[in-house]
Amino acid sequence: xxxxxxxxxEFTFEAAHHLPNHKGKCKxxxxxxxxxxxxxxxxxxxxxGQSEDGMVMDFDDLKHIVNTTIIDELSDSVPRGLDARPxxxxxxDHNNLNDLTGIRTTAENLVHWIWDALVAGGVPDELLYRIxxxxxxxxxxxxxxxxxxxx
Ligand SMILES: Nc1nc2c(c(=O)[nH]1)N=C([C@H](O)[C@H](O)COP(=O)(O)OP(=O)(O)OP(=O)(O)O)CN2
Ligand SMILES: [Zn+2]
Numbered sequence: 001x002x003x004x005x006x007x008x009x010e011f012t013f014e015a016a017h018h019l020p021n022h023k024g025k026c027k028x029x030x031x032x033x034x035x036x037x038x039x040x041x042x043x044x045x046x047x048x049g050q051s052e053d054g055m056v057m058d059f060d061d062l063k064h065i066v067n068t069t070i071i072d073e074l075s076d077s078v079p080r081g082l083d084a085r086p087x088x089x090x091x092x093d094h095n096n097l098n099d100l101t102g103i104r105t106t107a108e109n110l111v112h113w114i115w116d117a118l119v120a121g122g123v124p125d126e127l128l129y130r131i132x133x134x135x136x137x138x139x140x141x142x143x144x145x146x147x148x149x150x151x
Contacts, residue, residue: 002043006129007056009063011036013071013093017105032135034092036114038066041129057127067091069121070114074100078117107133107141115143 013034019026042056052058069075074091084102087095097105101113111131119125132142 002046004041005044005056006039006041007059007062008037008039008130009059009066011038011063011066011071013091015092015095015097017097019104019106029096035134036071037130037132038062038118038128039130039132040123040127042127065121065123066118069123070117075117075121077120077122079120081113107135107139111141111143112148115148 013036014031015034016029016031018029021027040056040062045052045055047053067073069078069091071091071093074087080100081102083098085099087100092100097110101110103109103113111133114133115128115131118128128145130142130144132140134140
């Protein structure tokens with residue numbers, strides 16, 4: 001029987017957003033230094049002689065897929081919401097999240113959008129374990145498979 005492990009890689013990006021109709025200051029355009037944690041849970045590979053022997057996934061591979069799917073570039077496979085607008089280039093980093101994603105950019109909505117985007121970009125849904133996102137140092141949103149379930 002394989003043993004399992006949860007691996008977590010952290011990412012940061014700077015981005016602008018606003019929340020239309022928010023009762024407070026967040027309705028105005030402003031920026032955050034976002035902190036993002038992607039966690040995968042899966043079997044520890046038993047592949048003697050291979051690079052990934054003893055890993056769930058190589059951190060380098062996870063970094064590459066997250067950067068090229070959502071952070072530095074936006075993969076063409078990632079669905080964008082109805083309010084999406086053209087952005088000059090790039091992914092979440094140094095962009096306007098309202099225009100890039102086309103969704104209402106609460107942290108709650110963003111973590112579900114990120115989950116969908118990573119699956120669209122090739123991360124197996126069954127490997128994704130948890131996504132955590134900090135907009136500020138004081139507040140964090142997280143989802144796991146339990147929060148992905150529709151009632
Ligand atoms: N549940 C949520 N609440 C809020 C969200 C959100 O995504 N989910 N977002 C915002 C705003 O985006 C805002 O930028 C963050 O607000 P806040 O926590 O108030 O951040 P501050 O650092 O500015 O808070 P201070 O109390 O002024 O330090 C709001 N709420
Ligand atoms: Zn904000």
